[in-house]
Amino acid sequence: MAHIVAILRSLLFYPVFYGFSALLVVASVLAIPFGRNRLRDVVATWGALHYWCVTNILGIAVVQEGVIPDEPVLILVKHESYFEAIDIPRLFAFPAVFAKKELFAIPGWGFSAKFYGLIPVARDGGAKSLRTMISTARERIEAKRPLVLFPEGTRVAHGASPPLQSGFAGIYKLLKLPVVPVAVNSGPLYNRIIKQPGTITYRVGEMIPAGLKRDEVEARAHAALNALN
Template sequence: MAILRSILFYPVFYGVSALLVVASVLAIPFGRSRLRHVVATWGVWHHWCVTHLLGIAIIQEGVIPDEPVLIAVKHESYFEAIDMPRLFGFPAVFAKKELFAIPGWGFSAKVYGLIPVARDGGARALRTMISTARARIAEGRPIVLFPEGTRVVHGDKPPLQSGFAGIYKLLGLPVVPVAVNSGPLYHRIIKQSGTITYRVGETIPAGLKRAEVEARVHEALNALN
């Protein structure tokens, strides 16, 4: 059954996704609100395909505070990356700079307002990221990042990337850690049915020392391991 579900999922989801990428580029001349609508449609479409075609239930434990916060999300698969627009509305997500080179998608991502991350760019790149993030905060948008820096196998607990502490300090925002256990079901060619859970951790105040904030975020991100 899992094989049949996956065989159906790939052409249906990615086929419509390709059309939505084209639609996102065509929407850009009509303003960011039109582009936002296309991206939101993509998130909803992905959610529908995951729940109806793959048989995966998605639940959320806890609520994201309705205030400016830095949302730190566990990253186990593409599931949560694609789900961000549905989960957070109009998020400004820190994303690898290389992704912006993808034809069509990259241009739309830039206009949408994702924040490029140049991992080897040094202090200058960090200043650019912070400046861009502050502009998104001024727009009232949630700021989202994956502090482990890349996808992690479920059960692994790598340390947070060093850039997380700098972003936390320079933005001066509280942190909301969000654990997710998508890996065992979604991060595989033959995807499995079951339940993916988001667990929203306790809000961590701004201004903590690096060791303390990293320890608290790390513990919360791995709450579903």
């Protein structure tokens, strides 16, 4: 019976969330002439829509253990499913997320993402692309926006703990910011066609100071990101 209920919940979730998401993509493009704050409102609405659908349709509770410091930091987030990627605008006020450059080529969404202020990551772009990325990130820091990075580079299965992408160490060194790692265990419930009810937990790790050697910062961040494995 529980499996049938989960199927019915998922069958309702997909058309409701993605149907309204399509409308919000259009709304995001229409909001651009009215300024970034209007676009910010649309993106916040998208995050709130997703959270409502997750909690009310899928029956998934979301809890957060710990608090993100209210100061300039580089926030690292474990990436097990699309859940945390979509939830970022709800978790943080006007976040500047490091996102794969290829995503900016998506019609409508890519144009809005660029105007919103996401930070393009060109993995094979060389030194010039790195300089551009760091310059953009510093602009977001000056605007007092939280920086969010998925340091594993892609979604990983729950329980897997791959090494962090090499780009994290470069970003950490050049931006000279403390790091706040955030573990999340969304995979077992959300990273599946038939999503399951239960509880998704965010666990905020201890802040890692700026200026550490690469091996130390990577080891501390890796351990904290996998705290819920």
